[in-house]
Amino acid sequence: MQGTQQPTSPPTTAYTPTDRTVPTRSPDRASYDKELVHAILDEGYVCHLGFVRDGAPVVLPTLYGRVGERLYVHGSTGSRPLRMTGEADPGLAVCLTVTHVDGLVLARSAFHHSINYRSVVVHGIAHQVTDPEEQRTALDTLVDHVVAGRAADSRPANKKELAATAVIRLDLDEVSAKVRTGGVNDEPEDLSLPHWAGVIPVRRAYGSPLADADLAPGTELPDYLTAL
């Protein structure tokens, strides 16, 4: 109604945009919707983790998993990003990016070629996980991201393994998604050109499971793998 005060608090369904999560390129493709961000993150298991070492950027692929508004990222205690978080743990500034390619967009003009994709970029300070219970939760989450249901169907980590498993956590706070969908955007004057144009869908595909030679007798392929 006219004159009625509108709610001013930000919606809890979206991340608050910041200077570095508003892209300068194609800002119309950006989204801060939590549901969309979660869906993109939950579909993947490999992220690209960026950090700064001696003033220079480093980008490494590694496994990640999500629990609510927290990400867990895997690495051995020997890996560089994790050694920087430690006892004193001031945290490590990171940028974690997850990208899914959904299609090749082949335009009539070289210039308008593109990719349909969904990506999430997370900025923040990562901290080492030291609590054994949280370590175990993190490891289970990483395993379940690779194949849903797998953590419950494997031997849990023992104390020695947990001690050798470095996991960092990164809270979802400064986050954006970017999505391109749809077809080609050729110039009107190019439409009559004889070049084929359109989209080639791209997806992740799984091959037939290759069983380990030493499976215990009678071990069957579980349903959650058949479903892949």
Place this chain on the structure above:
Amino acid sequence: MQGTQQPTSPPTTAYTPTDRTVPTRSPDRASYDKELVHAILDEGYVCHLGFVRDGAPVVLPTLYGRVGERLYVHGSTGSRPLRMTGEADPGLAVCLTVTHVDGLVLARSAFHHSINYRSVVVHGIAHQVTDPEEQRTALDTLVDHVVAGRAADSRPANKKELAATAVIRLDLDEVSAKVRTGGVNDEPEDLSLPHWAGVIPVRRAYGSPLADADLAPGTELPDYLTAL
């Protein structure tokens, strides 16, 4: 023969390892072989480009292509990494990473779960491409990385488009590959556990091409797309 001087120059078939291209984690998986690096790079078209902005890391997905020992990376002139290279062009310190996931390694123990992958990490200083001929070469290379043979079957960029196409170049000099292959590495005492273990192959798959609604009459799907 004994006493004969051995050649001391590094082999031209490998990149020279540096402090930052020797991984602290699983160094046995690292390789500096140029042929392997080229093969991994040539199989992809999306990289994750890392750079430093205001002291913090930024990792963005973008398209790339290779010509010999040089990579070209795409972005509009509005994008952040490219705006940092400019007229004076001192260059931008970047880390460019390409990762292919080849398989899910499902061990009996949560701890030994892994991924079969091939990745390349390139460290260096990126510079903006300003020469129009090199810009055109770069754009063609990016398009041909997405689909081999496509650049020749599209309208070349005109002057206005080249001016709006920012491309950076990054020479392959400080480079390493990292590869994990093979099966599960379970502990001997876990082999009798009743959990299925093995590798699920992962690959990129293409769907049926979705033709643009406005194709010129008589335009057929080209052979290089049927081959996908």
